[in-house]
Amino acid sequence: MRHVAPAPAEAIDAGPAVLRRWRPDDLDASCAAVFASLEHLRPWMPWALDFSRAAQAEFLVGSGRDWDARAGFNYAILVDGAIAGSAGLMARIGPGGLEIGYWVHPAYTRRGVATAAAAALTDQAFALPGIERVQIVHDELNEASGGIPRKLGFTEIERRPLDHKPLAGTGIGVVWEVTRAQWLGGASL
Numbered sequence: 001m002r003h004v005a006p007a008p009a010e011a012i013d014a015g016p017a018v019l020r021r022w023r024p025d026d027l028d029a030s031c032a033a034v035f036a037s038l039e040h041l042r043p044w045m046p047w048a049l050d051f052s053r054a055a056q057a058e059f060l061v062g063s064g065r066d067w068d069a070r071a072g073f074n075y076a077i078l079v080d081g082a083i084a085g086s087a088g089l090m091a092r093i094g095p096g097g098l099e100i101g102y103w104v105h106p107a108y109t110r111r112g113v114a115t116a117a118a119a120a121l122t123d124q125a126f127a128l129p130g131i132e133r134v135q136i137v138h139d140e141l142n143e144a145s146g147g148i149p150r151k152l153g154f155t156e157i158e159r160r161p162l163d164h165k166p167l168a169g170t171g172i173g174v175v176w177e178v179t180r181a182q183w184l185g186g187a188s189l
Contacts, residue, residue: 005070008089008124012075014116019075019087022063026076026083031056033083033105040106043168044142063088073124077104077117084108087117089125089134096132098125102148115148122152126180134183136176137162139169149176153183 012019022030031053034041041048047055059074066072074088085104093099100121104114118136125134136154138145139162149156154176165171 006128007067007070008073008121008128012120012124014077014120016079016111016116017084017113018078019117019120020078021067022060022074022076022086024057024060024064027053027057027060029083030060030076030086033085036107037085037103037105040109041103044139044145044166045103046164046166049167075117075121077102077108077113079108079111079113084113085117087114087121089121093133093135096130097135098128098131098133099135099137100125101136102145109144114145115151118148119152122178122183126183132180134178137173139166140172140174141169142166146174146176149178152178154178155182 010021034051034056038048038051063072063074066074070091072088072090074086076083077085077087085102085108087100087102089098089100091098100118102114102117122134125131136149140159155178156174157177158175159172160175162171162173
């Protein structure tokens, strides 16, 4: 029997939202949510500049591949059954760490949805063996995004150039981090 590395839960109750692993049959609803959010997303999310149904279909297929490879864990953020955004844990910061990314449909901003999603994903990350740190990275001008790690007790550890400069940003990323000891010691909500 082949050993499969652990993965986070496929569905997570995050208080004001439910996080559910993306599925290929989410294509229509996810496209509708992104298309309705493009004006809100384009200033900060480089992928939103040339968003298309085909790109979303590839994202959903890629999300399944990444999940199976344990390289990333992408979730639909659902509020009352409707797609309110996306959040994920990505294995792109080196051994022992995961990075959280998120976006929220403008109809659901300022309601604690992204903060709850990030808190739930941090809990899930630290439930995995070998994960000792979690990071959130955002452009220094994206103050709304920066409020989330601040509220959750993450610490700003550095500023560095981003891979892609967002339209509304400087291209300098603020890197926030929380360690397992900090989070499990009482930093969580």
